[in-house]
Amino acid sequence: MSGVYRTAQICKNGHVITSNTNYTAHLSNFCPECKAETISACPECNTPIRGQYDVPGVFGVSTYTPPKYCHHCGHPFPWTESTLNSISELLDMQDQLTEDEKQHFMSYLPIIFDETPQAEVTALKLRLLFNKLPSEIGSLAKNVITDVISESIKKILFP
Ligand SMILES: [Zn+2]
Ligand SMILES: [Zn+2]
Structure with a gap:
């Protein structure tokens, strides 16, 4: 069964704000940890940053690490x-x-x-x-x- 990538919000220093922007309560324009601005899309091509990977019916307890490069344009975050x-x-x-x-x-x-x-x-x-x-x-x-x-x-x- 194929899943879907949620969108992540991450600060410019790489702290994960949330791995699923559907949880809007977690969203923040600035990082609580380092005060840097946060992004949820690639600054180069505007593609949403891949967050957690959800498979319907499967409750995966995987830890999320921010991607290092945009999966769409390959530009480093x-x-x-x-x-x-x-x-x-x-x-x-x-x-x-x-x-x-x-x-x-x-x-x-x-x-x-x-x-x-x-x-x-x-x-x-x-x-x-x-x-x-x-x-x-x-x-x-x-x-x-x-x-x-x-x-x-x-x-x-x-x-
Ligand atoms: Zn931060
Ligand atoms: Zn990109």
């Missing part, structure tokens, strides 16, 4: 964009990685964020680049990334 920007700034602060390696580093991120089938192999490749970073930059980058990756990727990337 603001919370993903700020993660990517922070990493990119950190990479610019060091010269252990070549420009090519920096580009690889950045291109690996969407793959491990999205847990595509290549995620684990990519995490391994990313670890090799991580190991080249100066320790201070590396540990800051680790802090930024840890928040947004799954446990299984974490184990590969930061064993």
Whole structure:
């Protein structure tokens, strides 16, 4: 049986306000946690942000995590964009990685964020680049990334 995606409302820093905007009582223009503005559609293409997935007759108790990219246009959501920007700034602060390696580093991120089938192999490749970073930059980058990756990727990337 096929289900339906509800629409989520999420603050620009990635805090979930609600995974189903049908519950209007939960809606809020600003995040109660960090006061950032909230959105319920992709800022690029205006497609509603995928919230919880409801299957009729099935009461799933699944935890909802905000999507990192718009499923419609593929653009990173603001919370993903700020993660990517922070990493990119950190990479610019060091010269252990070549420009090519920096580009690889950045291109690996969407793959491990999205847990595509290549995620684990990519995490391994990313670890090799991580190991080249100066320790201070590396540990800051680790802090930024840890928040947004799954446990299984974490184990590969930061064993
Ligand atoms: Zn927030
Ligand atoms: Zn979009």
